[in-house]
Amino acid sequence: MTTKAAHINDDLIEALRGIVGDRLSLAEAVREQHGRDESYHDAFPPDVVVYPETTDEVSDIVKLCAARDVPVIPYGTGTSLEGHVAALKGGVCIDLMRLDRIISVNPEDMDVTVEAGVTRKKLNEDLRDTGLFFPIDPGADASIGGMTATRASGTNAVRYGTMRENVLAMTVVMADGRIIRTSRRARKSSAGYDLTRLFVGSEGTLGVITEITLRLYGIPEAVSSAVCSFPDLEAAIETVISTIHAGVPVARIELLDDVQMDAINKYSKMDFPVLPTLFFEFHGSKNGVVEQVETVEALATDVGASDFQWAVKQEDRNRLWQARHDSLYACMALKPGSKGMATDVCVPISRLAECILETRKDIEETGLLAPIVGHVGDGNFHVILLIDTEDKDDLEICKAFNERLVMRALAMDGTCTGEHGIGYGKMDFLVAEHGEAVSVMRAVKMALDPQNIMNPGKIVRV
Amino acid sequence: MTTKAAHINDDLIEALRGIVGDRLSLAEAVREQHGRDESYHDAFPPDVVVYPETTDEVSDIVKLCAARDVPVIPYGTGTSLEGHVAALKGGVCIDLMRLDRIISVNPEDMDVTVEAGVTRKKLNEDLRDTGLFFPIDPGADASIGGMTATRASGTNAVRYGTMRENVLAMTVVMADGRIIRTSRRARKSSAGYDLTRLFVGSEGTLGVITEITLRLYGIPEAVSSAVCSFPDLEAAIETVISTIHAGVPVARIELLDDVQMDAINKYSKMDFPVLPTLFFEFHGSKNGVVEQVETVEALATDVGASDFQWAVKQEDRNRLWQARHDSLYACMALKPGSKGMATDVCVPISRLAECILETRKDIEETGLLAPIVGHVGDGNFHVILLIDTEDKDDLEICKAFNERLVMRALAMDGTCTGEHGIGYGKMDFLVAEHGEAVSVMRAVKMALDPQNIMNPGKIVRV
Numbered sequence: 001m002t003t004k005a006a007h008i009n010d011d012l013i014e015a016l017r018g019i020v021g022d023r024l025s026l027a028e029a030v031r032e033q034h035g036r037d038e039s040y041h042d043a044f045p046p047d048v049v050v051y052p053e054t055t056d057e058v059s060d061i062v063k064l065c066a067a068r069d070v071p072v073i074p075y076g077t078g079t080s081l082e083g084h085v086a087a088l089k090g091g092v093c094i095d096l097m098r099l100d101r102i103i104s105v106n107p108e109d110m111d112v113t114v115e116a117g118v119t120r121k122k123l124n125e126d127l128r129d130t131g132l133f134f135p136i137d138p139g140a141d142a143s144i145g146g147m148t149a150t151r152a153s154g155t156n157a158v159r160y161g162t163m164r165e166n167v168l169a170m171t172v173v174m175a176d177g178r179i180i181r182t183s184r185r186a187r188k189s190s191a192g193y194d195l196t197r198l199f200v201g202s203e204g205t206l207g208v209i210t211e212i213t214l215r216l217y218g219i220p221e222a223v224s225s226a227v228c229s230f231p232d233l234e235a236a237i238e239t240v241i242s243t244i245h246a247g248v249p250v251a252r253i254e255l256l257d258d259v260q261m262d263a264i265n266k267y268s269k270m271d272f273p274v275l276p277t278l279f280f281e282f283h284g285s286k287n288g289v290v291e292q293v294e295t296v297e298a299l300a301t302d303v304g305a306s307d308f309q310w311a312v313k314q315e316d317r318n319r320l321w322q323a324r325h326d327s328l329y330a331c332m333a334l335k336p337g338s339k340g341m342a343t344d345v346c347v348p349i350s351r352l353a354e355c356i357l358e359t360r361k362d363i364e365e366t367g368l369l370a371p372i373v374g375h376v377g378d379g380n381f382h383v384i385l386l387i388d389t390e391d392k393d394d395l396e397i398c399k400a401f402n403e404r405l406v407m408r409a410l411a412m413d414g415t416c417t418g419e420h421g422i423g424y425g426k427m428d429f430l431v432a433e434h435g436e437a438v439s440v441m442r443a444v445k446m447a448l449d450p451q452n453i454m455n456p457g458k459i460v461r462v
Numbered sequence: 463m464t465t466k467a468a469h470i471n472d473d474l475i476e477a478l479r480g481i482v483g484d485r486l487s488l489a490e491a492v493r494e495q496h497g498r499d500e501s502y503h504d505a506f507p508p509d510v511v512v513y514p515e516t517t518d519e520v521s522d523i524v525k526l527c528a529a530r531d532v533p534v535i536p537y538g539t540g541t542s543l544e545g546h547v548a549a550l551k552g553g554v555c556i557d558l559m560r561l562d563r564i565i566s567v568n569p570e571d572m573d574v575t576v577e578a579g580v581t582r583k584k585l586n587e588d589l590r591d592t593g594l595f596f597p598i599d600p601g602a603d604a605s606i607g608g609m610t611a612t613r614a615s616g617t618n619a620v621r622y623g624t625m626r627e628n629v630l631a632m633t634v635v636m637a638d639g640r641i642i643r644t645s646r647r648a649r650k651s652s653a654g655y656d657l658t659r660l661f662v663g664s665e666g667t668l669g670v671i672t673e674i675t676l677r678l679y680g681i682p683e684a685v686s687s688a689v690c691s692f693p694d695l696e697a698a699i700e701t702v703i704s705t706i707h708a709g710v711p712v713a714r715i716e717l718l719d720d721v722q723m724d725a726i727n728k729y730s731k732m733d734f735p736v737l738p739t740l741f742f743e744f745h746g747s748k749n750g751v752v753e754q755v756e757t758v759e760a761l762a763t764d765v766g767a768s769d770f771q772w773a774v775k776q777e778d779r780n781r782l783w784q785a786r787h788d789s790l791y792a793c794m795a796l797k798p799g800s801k802g803m804a805t806d807v808c809v810p811i812s813r814l815a816e817c818i819l820e821t822r823k824d825i826e827e828t829g830l831l832a833p834i835v836g837h838v839g840d841g842n843f844h845v846i847l848l849i850d851t852e853d854k855d856d857l858e859i860c861k862a863f864n865e866r867l868v869m870r871a872l873a874m875d876g877t878c879t880g881e882h883g884i885g886y887g888k889m890d891f892l893v894a895e896h897g898e899a900v901s902v903m904r905a906v907k908m909a910l911d912p913q914n915i916m917n918p919g920k921i922v923r924v
Contacts, residue, residue: 108703108812131707151652162650164659165627180899186808187840188624189877190613190663192884192892192921193903197626197659201652218709241570245593247680247746249711284709287753346648350570378649415651422654430654437642440910441655447909448902459654 007068008047008090016050016092019060023051023098034075034085034093038140040341040387040395041083041425046073046093053098055171055179055210062208063177065092065453072175073455074204076146077119079138081342082423084150084203088457096145099210102126111168111185113213116145132216135160135251138419139325145209150421151201155324158244158377159251159283160217162419167200171211175449185213198444203421204455206448220283223251224293225317228300228308229275233257233360235303236276237353240376242299244349248292252281253377257360260327260371260384267330268323273307278376279324281317324373331371331384338386343402345409346380346418355412356381359405366401380418406432422459430459469530470509470552478512478554481522485513485560496537496547496555500602502803502849502857503545503887508535508555515560517633517641517672524670525639527554527915534637535917536666538608539581541600543804544885546612546665550919558607561672564588573630573647575675578607585676594678597622597713600881601787607671612883613663617786620706620839621713621745622679624881629662633673637911647675660906665883666917668910682745685713686755687779690762690770691737695719695822697765698738699815702838704761706811710754714743715839719822722789722833722846729792730785735769740838741786743779786835793833793846800848805864807871808842808880817874818843821867828863842880869894884921892921 016024025031026048036043052058065072071091078085087093099115102123106112107130114123121141124133138147138154146152148170153162160166169183182195199209230236236255243250255278256264262274278300282292297308311317323330328340347355356372363370363383374381383405385398406416406429416429431438442460446452452462478486487493488510498505514520527534533553540547549555561577564585568574569592576585583603586595600609600616608614610632615624622628631645644657661671692698695717702715717740718726724736740762744754759770773779785792790802809817818834825832825845836843845867847860868878868891878891893900904922908914914924 106810106812108707109810110706111810151656153650157650161627164650164656165623174902178898178901180902181897182899184872184877184895185810185875186842186871186877186880187811188615188619188626188808188842188880190806190879190881190883191877191888191895192663192900193668193906194613194626194656194659194663195899195902197656198906201654201656206655218707220709244572245570245680247682285753288750291747291749344652346650348568348571348573348647349649350568380648380650409648410646413647415646415648415653417652418648418650419652421652426653433646433653435643436640437644437657438654439640440636440642440657443909444655444660444906447905 007070012064012068012070013048015064016048016061019057020050020052025049034095035087037078037080037083037085039081039083039425040339041086044086044088046087047090049093049095051095051098055173058094058173058208058210059177059179061092061094062173062175066176066451069451069453071453071456072208074149074208076117076143077140079140079142080146080150080423081420082425084421084423084458086424088424094208096210097143103211105130107132109185110216111213112216113211114144116143116210116212118144120144120147127216131219133219134214135217136163136166144212144214148200148209148212149203151419153419155252155254155375157375158253159249164197164200166215167196167212168215169196169213170199170209172199172207172209174207175451175454201421203423203458205445205459206454222284222286222289223317224282224289225311225320226280226293226296226309227272227277227320228305229273229277231275231304233276233356234353235305236278237376238303239278239300239305241349243296244377246295246299248295249284250280250292250377251283252279254279254324255374255376255381256327257372260331260373263330263334263371264323264327267333268326270323279320327373328384331386334369335386337388339389341385341387341398343383343385343405344417344420345405345414346378347409347412347414349379351412351414352376352379355408358408359383362401362404366397368401378418379414424457427459427461469532474526474530474532475510477526478510478523481519482512482514487511496557497549499540499542499545499547501543501545501887502801503548506548506550508549509552511555511557513557513560517635520556520635520670520672521639521641523554523556524635524637528638528913531913531915533915533918534670536611536670538579538605539602541602541604542608542612542885543882544887546883546885546920548886550886556670558672559605565673567592569594571647572678573675574678575673576606578605578672578674580606582606582609589678593681595681596676597679598625598628606674606676610662610671610674611665613881615881617714617716617837619837620715621711626659626662628677629658629674630677631658631675632661632671634661634669634671636669637913637916663883665885665920667907667921668916684746684748684751685779686744686751687773687782688742688755688758688771689734689739689782690767691735691739693737693766695738695818696815697767698740699838700765701740701762701767703811705758706839708757708761710757711746712742712754712839713745714741716741716786717836717838717843718789719834722793722835725792725796725833726785726789729795730788732785741782789835790846793848796831797848799850801851803847803849803860805845805847805867806879806882807867807876808840809871809874809876811841813874813876814838814841817870820870821845824863824866828859830863840880841876886919889921889923
């Protein structure tokens with residue numbers, strides 16, 4: 001699968017070597033790996049992969065590419081899910097993982113500035129002695145640059161928000177190689193257009209994010225987890241709504257349906273009831289956490305929940321959450337040899353029960369084996385479709401199912417993607433969701449990247 | 463002061479009447495009022511003021527103006543502070559206060575959709591029966607449209623965030639009259655560029671915001687206030703920092719310096735110690751609030767605070783906060799006949815004590831009478847400069863003082879404006895703050911408003 005861009009030639013490669021020396025690869029295996037993410041989407045390898053170590057090197061690389069109309073694709077850990085890193089038109093892949101410095105930790109201000117290639121686990125290891133942590137947890141040990149570029153969130157967004165709320169500022173290399181800083185470190189500002197939020201979620205299509213300043217939080221004094229089974233999905237979701245209405249600052253509230261619980265029991269050798277289940281995590285002071293747990297237990301019991309189990313000890317909590325984090329592997333074990341395709345709609349929470357129930361009905365009518373897990377405090381849930389990659393029909397059936405699911409969510413004032421992004425997999429859904437507003441996005445893209453060299457073919461068609 | 467735009471003529475006025483009938487004014491007093499905000503900046507009256515009642519009417523008005531290259535200036539309650547509503551090049555002022563419907567309240571989703579002219583107090587009155595409220599409180603009873611357009615915040619941003627965090631979606635009339643919706647009602651989304659955040663804080667320069675969907679919060683079970691004096695500013699700010707580090711979810715934490723406390727005592731007939739003082743408000747469950755107050759009292763006492771007074775009863779709390787809200791009038795009473803000019807820097811909290819102390823020194827050296835109040839949980843503070851409006855030198859001295867203050871804040875990685883915005887008063891400071899990034903803002907402006915008719919002369923020069 002060769003996708004050589006028009007102006008890729010020996011001269012360009014030599015010029016790139018002039019910037020990064022031997023931190024450059026033309027090897028097929030390396031290119032193939034950099035054109036593929038964790039999704040079912042087809043891979044498109046770039047023509048060359050470079051490994052800069054500084055923002056200035058990134059700027060020089062982008063200037064070279066701009067002068068020759070060559071596409072630039074930023075790359076982090078490759079854990080995206082909508083083909084974000086595919087080099088659809090070939091070009092230069094900028095692997096940012098060697099920009100891996102933690103530039104400054106400011107404990108008093110509860111912020112940190114990192115380079116794009118620092119992963120969230122690495123960051124939290126480094127922060128441990130400060131008593132602070134960075135909460136956003138999309139599952140994968142993704143890079144902060146990639147999480148920023150895709151507006152990632154995950155299990156504890158219900159309390160701590162998404163990357164949208166937690167990026168204070170960033171350094172960006174623009175499409176012509178200029179380096180800008182989007183904001184200062186002040187907690188709030190009304191100084192001009194919010195460039196920070198414009199680049200969060202821009203998926204490399206407006207520039208290359210090289211440094212990010214993040215909000216941090218104090219490690220809570222007390223943490224407690226709980227798990228609770230419900231007679232049906234409605235009761236589980238009613239508990240979610242009443243928990244949030246009661247103002248309980250729950251840190252995590254995850255729904256797993258009976259199919260998912262069955263898979264977890266088999267995979268993780270647990271013996272949870274095979275019923276719709278909520279996993280909770282509570283953060284706060286010792287008394288505060290006890291109060292939170294008691295409030296939620298009362299709300300759950302009111303709607304017929306059973307088996308409300310607390311876990312305070314770290315090893316018990318870890319066992320519980322490990323089971324949750326392993327849910328994708330548990331699913332795939334249900335159908336050995338299959339590949340997971342995760343849907344990602346997010347709806348207003350008042351429509352969540354209806355959306356999930358209609359989706360369950362669709363799963364049954366389509367004859368799929370498809371567990372559901374959800375970050376239900378936000379109204380976001382994933383159906384894990386198990387695709388036989390050898391079977392083209394299977395993929396088409398799953399794609400049609402996902403399209404029906406997206407249209408159902410849009411009709412409920414929801415979004416086609418709560419946290420995975422558009423990439424090249426959801427561009428048509430973006431139009432269905434935003435209509436005329438997509439033309440405004442296109443105008444922004446064309447203004448900031450008039451040559452369309454920044455990760456072309458993602459988010460909007462130009 | 464006539465500022466007739468090039469293409470304002472009888473034909474345009476007739477066409478406008480065709481849209482809004484007699485909801486149009488050419489009266490000098492009306493125009494004069496619409497060209498002036500609450501700041502010291504010169505007023506620039508528009509040529510005509512129209513009062514549409516629907517988004518479609520706004521769209522038709524903008525289309526007319528676009529066809530004739532006539533400036534469009536959106537207007538709410540006129541409570542901005544940097545000349546945001548001044549019709550620098552004349553044009554059509556769109557007074558949005560008749561778009562005053564609350565379109566839909568969704569208690570389960572804890573959101574509400576309103577038209578731009580609904581004020582925050584009106585909204586909270588309407589919400590009372592739902593048990594929900596909208597927390598953002600910039601002091602003035604501003605319109606939600608204006609608060610969105612200026613990225614307003616105020617006293618309780620430390621807990622609830624600013625308009626940036628609390629606007630979920632909006633309807634915008636673009637510069638060519640097209641109507642877009644920036645987002646759905648889902649709590650989070652990774653679907654494309656964050657147009658919502660791009661329009662929050664755009665000050666009418668990218669389009670006219672006509673409808674806004676806002677996050678709501680549960681009215682807390684318990685509310686408590688406290689006031690506490692400190693031996694010096696450092697001790698007060700140390701308490702702010704340790705409160706936030708301890709994870710106390712304080713709803714308000716306001717600093718008033720000794721000059722301000724003296725003014726309040728005189729104006730509101732109180733007898734607070736004339737010392738640096740923190741005003742607190744705590745929201746939560748009954749036990750939670752007690753725990754918060756006890757934690758903060760211990761932290762304050764540790765650094766030598768005295769007179770830690772709680773107020774739980776609503777009338778006592780109201781008396782306390784009324785004194786805080788009247789602080790501007792209290793200041794102006796110090797120098798009868800003066801006009802207040804409020805500075806608005808915001809710095810990382812680790813630099814706040816240093817920034818305020820240097821500023822106090824500057825106040826003394828310049829010989830100003832200038833109290834300081836601050837939303838110190840965010841690092842944001844205002845110096846209230848009392849200007850003798852008859853004395854041109856006085857204005858120049860205050861402007862020079864503000865310039866020094868802004869440069870001091872920028873050197874500390876802060877911003878020239880935490881919550882007031884740029885308008886036409888701070889455009890040079892925007893360049894000092896953002897440098898090269900201003901050219902990115904300009905590119906966005908030119909892409910979305912190529913004729914430069916949307917509130918021209920604000921935020922960026924094109």
